[in-house]
Amino acid sequence: MSTVSQIRITLDGTERAVAAGTTAGEALSADGRTVIAARVNGQARDLSHVLAEGDVVEPITIDSEEGRAIMRHSTAHVLAQAVQDLFPEAKLGIGPPVENGFYYDFDVAQPFTPEDLKRIEKRMREIVKQGQEFRRRRVSDEEARQELAAEPYKLELIGLKGGASEEESVEVGGAELTIYDNLDPKTGEVRWKDLCRGPHVPSTKAIAAFKLMRSGGAYWRGSEKNPQLQRIYGTAWESKERQDEYLHMLEEAEKRDHRKLGVELDLFSFPPEIGGGLAVWHPKGGITRRVLEEYSRRRHERAGYQFVVTPHISKSTLFEISGHLGWYAEGMYPPMEMEGATYYPKPMNCPFHIMIYKSRGRSYRDLPLRMFELGTVYRFEKSGVLHGLTRARGFTQDDSHIFCTPEQLADELASLLQFVLDLLRDYGLTEFEAELSTRPEKFVGEIEQWEEATEALRHALEKSGLPYKVAEGEGAFYAPKIDVHIKDAIGRRWQLSTLQVDLQMPQRFDLEYQAADGTRRRPYMIHRALFGSVERFFAILLEHYAGALPPWLAPVQVVGIPIADEHVPHLERVVARLREKGIRAEVDASADRMQKKIRNAQKQKIPYMLLAGDDDVSKNAVSFRYRTGEQKNGVPIDEAIEEIVNAVENRIQI
Template identity: 65%
Template sequence: MSAPPVPPASATVRVPAGTTAGAAVREAGLPANGPEAVVVVRDPDGRLRDLAWAPEADVDVEAVPADSEDGRSVIRHSAAHVLAQAVQQLHPEAKLGIGPPIRDGFYYDFDVATPFTPDDLKKLESAMKKIIKAGQRFSRRRFADKDEARKELADEPYKLELIDLKGPEEDVVEIDASGELTIYDNVHAHTGETVWSDLCRGPHLPTTRYIPAFSLTRTAAAYWRGDEKNPQLQRIYGTAWESQEALDAYLERVAEAERRDHRRLGAELDLFSFPDQIGSGLAVFHPKGGIVRKELEDYSRRRHEQAGYEFVNTPHITKGQLFRTSGHLEWYEEGMYPGMILDEERDADGNVRKPGQDYYLKPMNCPMHNLIFDARGRSYRELPLRLFEFGTVYRYEKSGVVHGLTRARGFTQDDAHIYCTEEQMEGEIASLLQFVLELLRDYGLDDFYLELSTRNPEKSIGSDEAWERATNVLRKVAEETGLHLVDDPGGAAFYAPKISVQAKDAIGRTWQMSTIQVDLMLPDRFDLEYTASDGSRKRPVMIHRALFGSIERFFAVLLEHYAGAFPAWLAPVQVVGIPVTDDQREYVEQVAATLRERGVRVEVDSGDDRMQKKIRTHTLQKVPFMLVVGARDVEAGAVSFRFRDGTQVNGVPVADAVAAVQAWIGRRDNTSPTAESFTAAH
C-alpha cells in the first residue's frame, strides 16, 4: 500500500517587520543552494511569497524548499518566464499568452507567424541558458491601477485581455488574492536595468540562477484560453527541476512511459487499432487483443458469479425520455452523442401521422438497470440485488481529449448496480470495496490509495441530508480499510458521491481504477420501491460500481503496467514451439497438440528463419514460454525452455514441461517466468 507523495516538513522562520523573508531565511541558516534551497516562503494565510517580501508586522512563515511540490512549481513558473523572454529575444514580434506551471513542467503560449520547430527549441534552450547564467533578478512591481497596466502592456493584446478579467478564481488571471495587479521585471544582475517584464501574480525565484535544470520538450497548437472560438496560439512545453539528477530521472521516466505507451504496444503486438473509417476514439480489437480481453472478462465473470451477482444485458440505444428521467440530458448532454429522431410516420400526402421520438446512444447503463429492478414488484427478501453487465456505452469526448483506449468514445463498462436497504448499505459497501481490491490484485495491481469525491453544490441534485448520509458512509468504510484516503472536493457526479481506487503501476504512475457511488437520488427519480418486512413500501439504496472503469481502459493500464509482457495466463500466445531444424517439426507439433489439449494457447514457428531470429521475434512479441527443440531434445524426449529475459532451462521431459506450463498458467502467476522462478516452481 502507498499514498500520494507527502510534502516534506518545512522549517518555520520568524520574519521581523520590515525584514525580507530572504534575510530571515539566511539568518536561520537554511540552505541557499542545492535541491533543498529555500526558494519562497508560505505566510500564515497559506500564500506563497517571494523571498524579497517584507511583512509589515512580525510573522512566522514556512520555508519552501526547491525539492517540494510548491518549490518545483515556482521553479517551473520562473522557467516559463525565462522561456518567454528568450522567445521575444529571438522573435521580437511574438505576442505573449500565459505560462503556468503544470504537473511535472510548464508551458507558455505565443502568437507567432509560424509554428516553432525542433531547431527553434534548441536555439531557445541555448538562449535560456544564457539568461539563467546571467543571474537576472525577479522583481515584483505593483501597478497603481488597470490603466497604468494597460498603458505599459499596450503592445500585448492577450495581456490586455487578462487585465480585464475579474477575480483570482481564474487560473489565468494575473490579479492576486489581495486584489493587486502586478508585473515581474527581470533585472540585470549588475546594471539594475530591467531587461524584460511579464504581467504576473507570482511568486518567483530570487534570481534566474535558482533554475538548476530544465529542458524544452515539445510544441503544440493551443487555442487561447482553451476556447476554439479564440485564436490558435503556439505552445511550448518544458520541464524544470531542483537538480540535474532530478531532471535526468524525470526524463528517464518519460522515456520509459513512451516505451510502455499502450498505443505503440497495441500496434507492435497486433492487439488493437483505431481505423479512420470507423471514427476517432472507437477501437477494434484484433484476434490477439481479443484473447486478452476475453480472459479479463471471463475471470471477472467467474468472480462475480461467486460473489452473488446476476448477469443482465441492455441495448445500446434508448428513447430520450429515459435520460430525462435520470437527469443525464440535463446534466450530461454535452458528453453524449447527439440524439436522432426516429419512428416518424407520414400519410400519403406527407402529413405527419405519428411524430418521431428522439433516441440516444447510452452513455451510462444505470437507467436501464433501474428499469430491470422496476420490471416487477420487489421484496426485501431479494435484497441486496446485485445486477452486473458488460455494457457498451458511448460518450462524445472532445477530439483533443481522446487518447487511445484510456479516453475513448465507445467502451465497455464492467458495470454493476446493487440495490439494498439502508440497513444493508454499510456492510454492502465494505464487502464491495474488499471484492474490488481483491480482484484488482488478482490482475497484478496491489499498490492502492482511495479518493473520496464529494458534492459540487452547483452541479448536483438531491437534498443536503441525503448527500451527507451517502458521503459519511463512504468515508467510514474507506477509513476502515486502512488505505490512505484523499479528499476530492466537488468531484462527485451530479447524483452521488464516490470512492475511487487509485492504483500505482510498475513505474509509479497512478491510475483511477474502480469507482463506488452511493446513490440516494436516482431511486427517487425512477420511483423505485421494495416491500419491507412490515409491508410498507420503501426506497432502495442504489450503489453504482465499475470495477475496471472500462474494459478498454483497464486493458491499456495492464498493457502499460506489464510493458506488453502480459502474465502467462493473460498472454495471447502462451507458448511458441521452435524446432531448430525441419527434422524436429513433427515432434514439436506433437508437443503443441498435447498443450492444446490442456487448454494452452500454443503456436509452432516452422518458418524458414534461423533459430536465433525466431527466438528474437517471439521475445519481442512477449511470449512467456518458448520451447526450443533440437535433435538432442528429440532423442531424450524433452524440450528446452527459453524465457523473455533470455534465460534458459534445458532438457525438461515433455510430460514435466507440459505439467509445469499448465500449472504456471493455472495459478495465474502474474510474474514473468525466468529460469530461476520456473525451476523453483516445478
Template identity: 65%
Template structure:
C-alpha cells in the same frame, strides 16, 4: 526559522546555514499563512517561516514558473513582435502562450533553448516590483494586449491566470542583469527563485496550439511546453521516464503485437480487437465474470439503444446530452396522402447502463429478502467525445463497461460499501495492479439534484468505507456526478503514473425518479439505495492501461500465445508436437514455429512478440524426452523432462502469476 523584521528571508536562510546550491537549495520560504515568499522578501515584523527546498513539489513549481519567465524573455529576444499570454507551472513542467506571426518550428525550439541557457548562465536576478494602480499597470503594459485583459479581469480569473495577476495587488517581476539594468519584465504574482542560476536543468518539449483563456472563440496562440528540475540527474530521470512511456504507448504496442486497430472506415474512437487482442479481452472478462459469480452478482443484458423517455426520466438528457450521440428520429408513420398517422420517437445510443437496470428492478415486486440485489452487465455504451479528446483505448467513443448496480436497504449500505471496495481492490490486484489511493468526489453545488441530508449520508458512508480500507484518501471537491458522491480507485502503473480505475457511487436520486420500491419486513413500501459500480471503468481503457503497465509483455495467463515450440531442426518438430498436444489438452495456447527461419531468428521473433514461454528442442532433448525453456529476459533452463515442464507451465498459468517468468523465478516449479 525566524526572519527578523527588516531582514530578508534570504539573509535568514544564510544565517541558518541552509543550502544555497544543489538539489536541496532553499528557493523560497512559506510564511505563517501558508504563502510562498521570495528570498528577497523582508517582513515588517519578526515572523516564523518554513524553508522550501528545490527538491520539493513546491520548490520545483517555483523553479518551473521561473523557467517559464526565462522562456518568455528568450522568445521576445528572438521574436520581438511576440505578445505574451500566460506561463504557469504545471505537473512536471511549465508552459507559456505566445501570439506570434507563424507557428514555432523545431529549429525555433533549439534556438530558444540556446538563448535560455545564456540567460540562465548570466545569473539575472528576479526582482519583485509593486504597481501602484490599475492605471499604472495599463500604462506599463500598453504593448501587451493579453496582459491588459488580465488586469481588467483581475478579480475573476482561473488558477493559472492568478499566477499572473495575484489577488489584492498587481506586481511585476523584473529581470536584472549583473550591471543592475532591467532587461525584461513580466506581470506576475510570483514567487520566483532569487536568480536564474537557480534553474539548473530544463528542456523545451513541444509546441501546441492553444486558445486564449481556453475559449475557442478567442485568438489561437502558440503554446511552448517545457520541463525543469532541481538537478541534471532529475531531468535525465524524467526524460527517461517519458521515453519509457513512449516505448510502452499502447497504441504503438497494439499495432506491433497485432492486438487492435482503429480503422478510418469505422470512425474515430471506435476500436476493433484482432484475434490476439480478442483473447486477452476474453480472459479479462472471463475472470471478472467468475469472480462476480462467486460474489453473488446476477448477470443481465440490455439493448444498445432506447427511446428518449428513459433518459428524460433518469435526468441524463438534462445533464449529459452534449456527451451523447445525436438522436435517431424513428417510427414515424404517414398515410397515402402524407398525413401524419403516428408521430416519430427519438432513440438514443445509450451512454450508460444504469437506467436500464432500474427497469429490471422495477419489473416486478421486490422484497427486502432479495436485497442487496447485485446486477452486473458487460454493457456497450457510446459517448460523443470530441475529436481532440479521443486517445487510443483510454478515451474512446464506443466502450464496454463492466457495470454493476447494487440495490440495498439503508441498514445494508455501510457493510455493502466496505465489502464492495474490498472486492474491487482484490480484483484489481489479481490483474497485477497493487499500488492504490482513493479519491472522494463530493457534491458540485452548481450541478446536483436531491436534498442535503441524503448527500451528507451518502458522502459520509463512502468516507467511512474509504477510511476503513487503510488507503490514502484524497479529496476531490465538486467532482461528483449530479446524482451522488463517489469514491474513485486511483491505481499506479509500473511507471508510477496514476490511472482512475474503479468508481463507487451512492445514489438516492434515481430510485426516486424511477419510483423503485421494495416491501419492508413490516409490509410498508420503502425506497432502496442504489450503488453504481464500474470496476475497470471500461474494458477498452483497462486493456490500454494494462498494455502500458506490462509494456505489452502480458502475464502468461493473459498472453494471447502462452508458449511457442521452436525446433532446432525439422526432425525435432514431431517431439514438440507431442509436447504441444499435452499443453493444449490442459488449456494452454501454444504454437510451433515450423518456418524456414534459423533458430536464433525464431527466438528473436517470438521474444519480440512477448511470448512468455519458448520451448526449445534439439537432439539431446528428444533423446531425454525433455525440452529447454527460454524466457523473455533471455535466461534459459535446459533439459527439463516433458512431464515436469508441462505441469510446471500449466501450474504457472493456472495460478495466474502476474510476474514475467524467468529462469530464477520459474526454477522452483521445475525443480
C-alpha cells in the same frame, strides 16, 4: 505615536517574536534554492512577503509538490521572456505549471520549429544564469491595462478576474491583480514583466534543471472559436538527477506505448474507414481481452453480483430524466430520429440499470442489489484528445451499480473497495493510493446526505488501510467519490477505479424500496467502475508489462520450435497435450531457420518456447526456453507441461 518594533508569529509550531517588517524568507532563514517560498496562514507566498502579527509560517521546499509547481511556473516566465527576446512580435497567452512541467502559449506568425526551440532554450539558460529576481507588484485594473496594452490576451484575462479557469487563475487569482517583474540583479532594471498571481522563486538561480520538450497548436482558452496559439511545453526539476530520471522514464514510456505495441503484437488497430477513437480487436488482442473479462466475470459472480445486459441506444426520454442531456449533451453523439422518436447512443450505463431496478417492486430483503455489466458506451471526444485505447469514442465499461439501504451503505462501500483492490492485485498491480473528493461549492441535494455519504466513503478508506488524500470540493456536483490510483512499473500514476455515492439518480427516477416497517424509502445508489473501461485497462496493463503480459493473459502462451522439420511431430504431440489443459499453444512449422523462429517468438513476447532436436525426441523431452533468454535443456515433457500449467493457473509473472 509609538512604533511596533516586534510582532509574534508561529514558526515550526512554536510562537516566537520577530522584528516588524520581517519577511517570510528571513523568518525561515531561506536560501532561495532549497526553501523557495512560504506558506503563510495556509496560503503560498513569495519569500519577500512581509509578515504580520499572528501569522503562521511554514517553508515550501523546491522538492515538494507545491514547490515544484512554483518553480515550474517561474520557468514558464523565463520561457516567455526568452521568446519575446527572440521574437519581439510574439503576444503572450498563459503559462501555468502542469504535472511534470509547464507550458506557455504564444500568438506568433509562424509555428515554432525545432531549431527555434533550441534557440529559445539557449536564451533561457542565459536568463537563468543571470539570476534575475522576481518582484511582485499590486496594480489596479487601469494600471494593468496601461502596462500590458500591447498584450491583447492579457487584457482579456484582466476582464475575467474571478471567472478565470483553473489554468488561467495563475495569472488572475481573484479581485486583486498583480504583476511580476523580472529584475536585473545588478542594476535593478526591469527586464520583463507578466500579469501573474504568483508566488515565484526569489530568483532564476533556483531553477536547477529544465528542458523544452515540444511545441504544438492550442486554441486560446480551449475554444475552437478562438485563435489558435502556439504552445511550447517544457519540464523542470529541482535537480539534474531528478530531471534525468524523468527523461529516462519518458524514453521507457515511449517504448511501452500501447499504440506501438498494439501494432507490433498484432492486438488491435484504428482503421480510418471506421472513424477516430473506434478500435477493432484482432484475434490476439481479442483473446487477451476475453481472458481478462472472463476472469473478472467469475470474480464478480463469487462476490454476489447479478449480470445484466442493456441496449446501445435509448429514447431521449431516459437521458432527460437522468439529466445526461442537460449535463453531458456536448459529449454525446448526435440524435437519430426514427418513427417519431429521438434516440441517442448511450454515454452511460447507469440509467439502464435503474430501469431494471424499477421493473418491479423492491423490498429491503432484496438489498443490497449489485448489478454488473460489460456495457459499451459512446462519447464524442474531440479528435485532439483521442489517444489510442486510453481516450476513445467507443469503449466498454465494467460497470456496476449497487442499490442499498442507508444502513448498509458504509459496510457495502468498504466491501466494494476491498473487492476492487483484490481484483486489481490479481492482474499484477500492487501500488495503490486513493483520493476522496468531497462536496463542491455548487452542489445539489441535502448537506446531511452529503455528509453521510462522505463519511461512509471515508470509513471504507480507513478500513482498507489504503493511503489517501482528501480533495476538498473536488466531488461532482451531485456526489462525493473515491478514485483509486495505481502506479505502473515505471512509476507513472493512473486513475483507475471509482466508487461514487449518487445522491440524485434515486430521486430523479423516484426509486423506492419497502422497509421492514412497511414504509416506502429511498435507496442509496453506488456507481462502481473497477477497470474504468476494458480498453483503457488493457492499455495500462500492456504498458505496465511492456507487452510481456503474464502467461495467463498472453494471447499465445507456448510456441514449439523444431530444430528441423522431422522434429515437428514430436512438438505437435506436446502442444496437443497442452491444449487439452487449456493452454494456448502452437508449433512454428514455417520454413524459417530455428534462430529466426526464436527471435520472432521473443519479439511477440511469447512466455514459453519449447525447442526440440534429436536428443529431445529420444529422451521424450524438450529444451525449455523463456522469453527472458534463460534456457533449460532436456526437460521431461511432463515436467515442462506441469510448470506451464502451474504458471498459468496461478497467474505467475515471468
